[in-house]
Amino acid sequence: MAYLFPIGTVQNNATGLIDSVEYNMFEPNKGVTSKDVHNVLVSQFEQQSISTRKKANPFITLSYEYENIFAREYNQIEHFVNSIAQGGLSSFYVIDFSRGITPSSVHVTAGGNWQPALSNTRYWANTKIYACAYTATYGWRLAPYLTKTANASITINRSGVDYGDLTSTNFATYGKLYPAYEAFCVPDPIANFKIGPHINQDIDLTGDGGYTRSGTVAFVGKYPSV
Amino acid sequence: MSYDVTATFADIQTDVEAVSPIHMFVVNASQSGTDYQYYVDWNHDVTGYKLDSSGDLLDATTCYIGFPIKGDVLKSNIDGEISGITLVIPNVDRVMEGILHSQEYLRGKDIYVMTAFARNLPSGVGYTFIGTTPDKRSTIKEKFYIDSASSSEQAVVFNCKSKFDIKRAQILEEHLVMSVSGSITIHRVVCKLVTLLLTPLVI
Numbered sequence: 217m218a219y220l221f222p223i224g225t226v227q228n229n230a231t232g233l234i235d236s237v238e239y240n241m242f243e244p245n246k247g248v249t250s251k252d253v254h255n256v257l258v259s260q261f262e263q264q265s266i267s268t269r270k271k272a273n274p275f276i277t278l279s280y281e282y283e284n285i286f287a288r289e290y291n292q293i294e295h296f297v298n299s300i301a302q303g304g305l306s307s308f309y310v311i312d313f314s315r316g317i318t319p320s321s322v323h324v325t326a327g328g329n330w331q332p333a334l335s336n337t338r339y340w341a342n343t344k345i346y347a348c349a350y351t352a353t354y355g356w357r358l359a360p361y362l363t364k365t366a367n368a369s370i371t372i373n374r375s376g377v378d379y380g381d382l383t384s385t386n387f388a389t390y391g392k393l394y395p396a397y398e399a400f401c402v403p404d405p406i407a408n409f410k411i412g413p414h415i416n417q418d419i420d421l422t423g424d425g426g427y428t429r430s431g432t433v434a435f436v437g438k439y440p441s442v
Numbered sequence: 443m444s445y446d447v448t449a450t451f452a453d454i455q456t457d458v459e460a461v462s463p464i465h466m467f468v469v470n471a472s473q474s475g476t477d478y479q480y481y482v483d484w485n486h487d488v489t490g491y492k493l494d495s496s497g498d499l500l501d502a503t504t505c506y507i508g509f510p511i512k513g514d515v516l517k518s519n520i521d522g523e524i525s526g527i528t529l530v531i532p533n534v535d536r537v538m539e540g541i542l543h544s545q546e547y548l549r550g551k552d553i554y555v556m557t558a559f560a561r562n563l564p565s566g567v568g569y570t571f572i573g574t575t576p577d578k579r580s581t582i583k584e585k586f587y588i589d590s591a592s593s594s595e596q597a598v599v600f601n602c603k604s605k606f607d608i609k610r611a612q613i614l615e616e617h618l619v620m621s622v623s624g625s626i627t628i629h630r631v632v633c634k635l636v637t638l639l640l641t642p643l644v645i
Contacts, residue, residue, distance in 0.1 A: 255485070270462035270560070272485040273572065342569035440486055440569055 218379060219308035220358060220396075221280075221435075222296045226379040230355040234295050237421070241356065242289055246281035246430075248313040252441050253277055276397055276441035278310055280433045284412045287419055287426025293433065297406055304403040307438050309358065309396045311348045315339050322388040323369070329362065330372040330384060332393050337364045339395040344439035346396040347372045354386040358396060399435040408432055445498075451580040454559045462560035464572075466506055467513065467529060468493055469588075469600075470552045471541045479541070481531060482506035483513070489570040490563055491578045497554060497585060499578045503564045509534070513555060516584060527586060529553065529600040538598040548588045553602050557582045 217225055223232025223239045232239050255272040258265050282289075300308055317339075319332030330349070340347065340361045347370065350356040357380030364370040382391065409431030417425035454461060465483045470476055476495045482488045485508060492502040514527040531538050542548060562580040563573030586602035593599070 267458040268461065270460075275485060343567070344569050 218358065218377065219300050219306075220379075221301075221308055221310045221401075221433075222293050224296060224300055226358060228379060228381065230357075230379075230381040234292075234299050237295070239292050239295075239421075242285075242292075243313060243352075244280040244282050244433075245285060246283040248278060248280055250276055250278040250312050250314050273440035274442040275439070276312070276399070276437035278312055278397070278399065278435040278437075280310075280435075282409075282432070283430045284428040285430070286415070286424045286428060288421060288423065290409065290429040294406060297401060297433075301401045301405075304401050304405065307398050307400050309346055310399045310435050311350065311358075311394045311396045312339075313394060316350075316392040316394050318392050319388065322384050322391075324384050325371070328374045330359075330374055330387070331369045332372070332387070333369045334393065335367060337367055337370050340364055340370050341442050342440060344398060345441070346398075348394045348396045349380075349382050349387045349391045350394055351382060351386060351390040351392075354383070354390055355381040357382040357387070397435075397441060398438045400438060402434045402436060405433045405435075406431065445579055447582055448577055448579045450562065450575075450577050451559070451582070454561070454580075464488070464558055464560045464563070465511070465513065466490055466554075466556040466558065467511055467531075468554040468556070469531075469548070471545055471548065473545050473548075473551070479538075480504055480506040481509050481511055483511045484508045484572075487570045488563065488572055489566065489568075490558075491581070493554065497552065497583075499581060499583070501578065503566075505570060516555070526589065526601060526603040527555070529555075529602060531598050531600070533593060533596060533598050539593040542591055542593055542598060547591045548600075549590070551588050553586045553588060553600065555584045555586060 220226045220232060223241050224234035226232050230241065232241070252274040253276070254274045255270065257269040257271050259267040297303060300306065317334050317336065319334055321333045323331040323333070325331060332349070339345070343361060345361055346358055347361045348356055348358045349372070357378065359378040360373045360376065362371040362373045409429045412428035412430055414427050415425050417423050419425040467481045467483075469479045469481070471479050478493055480490065482490065487508045488506045489503050490506045491499045492504045494500055509532050511532075512528075512530040514525075514529075516527065517525045533539050545551070558581040560572045561574045562577040563571075564576050565571050565573045586604055588600050589603045590601045591598060
């Protein structure tokens with residue numbers, strides 16, 4: 217079982233469940249920023265670094281930025297933060313939409329694993345990092361990364377833990393590959409959301425009614441990212 | 443068995459950049475034999491070398507659990523004595539506290555404090571392997587003994603002494619006089635008599 221932000225427990229039909237409520241995937245409409253945080257102890261003389269010591273391995277921080285999202289979308293994020301993330305207590309997978317790569321081709325091995333050809337494979341630094349093949353229209357697929365041929369291709373494990381409904385053909389034609397990191401949200405992550413204009417329509421799982429919201433959800437990686 | 447730290451350690455030690463020192467702590471959580479608990483002061487689990495029952499590093503590897511462990515810096519004073527150190531291990535799930543209760547607070551048991559450079563740890567596939575040029579003998583290892591331990595909801599604190607301090611434990615005078623060892627008792631009685639006899643002469 218895997219949890220994916222912001223849909224919950226991922227199903228094979230590319231939807232997610234939070235407390236038995238079915239949610240769909242939606243991307244942060246204002247973008248994603250991510251960066252690797254390095255722990256280096258620097259000894260300085262005046263403005264100059266004269267010696268360096270690495271104190272720990274780099275980890276990733278991600279930020280999902282939303283602007284005027286529908287109330288149903290905000291409610292979905294709120295439901296996820298409360299039930300799955302438990303306000304920062306439990307970890308889940310987050311797709312880093314700022315690190316997408318378009319594969320030049322997708323090879324399917326005899327065992328069924330996918331091998332997208334990538335010109336730069338550095339995002340998959342260790343096997344704790346998942347790969348998410350994503351299209352806006354044809355669904356997505358989240359699966360563990362297994363091995364790679366540096367800067368040529370990576371192998372995605374389709375025979376074990378594997379979620380989503382994207383086909384290899386649609387992936388090769390329309391898809392991009394993103395790294396997905398196991399992460400925590402920072403404590404109280406949605407406190408910064410500001411309210412926007414009210415839309416006078418139905419307020420439910422499909423209606424667009426209610427107050428729009430804008431804000432940022434921040435995440436911190438659980439395992440090394442580099 | 444003792445060993446000489448390889449020259450690799452000394453070489454890296456003098457580097458001023460691209461250096462990654464790492465501190466590892468191994469607690470023997472058994473009163474009768476060996477039950478090593480491997481910990482590392484790092485932001486994730488790390489694969490390191492195993493210890494045998496004598497405390498020597500083996501080529502075999504094991505997973506050191508990553509924790510924000512706090513340990514004092516090893517020091518020696520002007521008399522050549524090695525100071526004790528305090529080791530603070532987070533009490534996650536009260537695992538360490540459980541070991542303390544079942545093993546008589548681990549009094550007198552050994553703790554190995556090891557310092558190495560990350561590149562000399564075992565290499566391999568997986569995020570726990572952070573080494574690139576494995577060299578188990580590029581590890582500085584100090585052995586300490588647990589003198590006392592205390593635990594709270596947050597952390598387990600070990601006060602550790604070097605073996606020299608443990609051996610120099612002071613025995614109270616009452617215990618000495620009541621000792622069945624006649625020679626010590628007689629020795630102390632003689633000392634007191636000599637003191638009494640000499641006192642008037644000094645005055």
